[in-house]
Amino acid sequence: MSSSSQYSQAFHWHFTALDDDNFEIQGRTLFLVVVLFSVILLFTLLYLYARWVCRYRHPFPHALPPPPPPRSRGLDPLTIKTLPIALHRSSEAPNSREQAECCICLGVFEDGDKVKVLPLCRHCYHPECVDRWLSVHSSCPLCRGSLRINNTPVGSAIPHIVVE
Structure with missing residues (x-):
């Protein structure tokens, strides 16, 4: 019991017993x-x-210096206009299922519709649809084949053919 009383006295503090020397x-x-x-x-x-x-x-x-203007990633309007336009004939299309619709607007081609044919891949689209696409992109919407060869647009060498 003496040990418990010894512990209680050790932890019994009074405010008067604190020494400020420890806090200097x-x-x-x-x-x-x-x-x-x-x-x-x-x-x-x-x-x-x-x-x-x-x-x-x-x-x-x-x-x-001011930053350079952003380079247009699409084709220029003159190149887009030089792409050939033909009349669609369902009997002449080798893959009639593949060439039966414009993959941009998903509209079905009818016989006699004007279609714009891309020169390298021979994919066909409505002229309005592909013109909008090519003003922003320089590739085929379906196969993503580039229409530029060494920074020269492919359509610039193709004569403009309009079938009416």
Whole structure:
């Protein structure tokens, strides 16, 4: 029982019994706390200044040249116009199932419809559909075969054929 009373006395504190000498900050400790606080304050101010400069100031606005305009990925209108147009005949199509519809609008070709034939792959489309497609893309919508050879549009060498 004496051991339990000994423990209870060791943990029994009174506010008058606390010694303030244990809470004194020595000279080196105070110096390190001040230096640490100054470094944190300096980095915080530097970070805020950098954000302000990046957001509200544009250093040397005329030093950088303007970016080049985006290159059009489609074909030029003259090349699109030179692609051949023919009349659709279901009896002449070798793969009548494959050539029976425009894969852009999914419209079925009727006999006598005007179709635009792409030169390399020979796929057929409604002229309005493929013209819109080729103004944005430079490839066949179905097989994705390029209509450019060495940066030269393929249709520029083909004469313009219009069947009426």
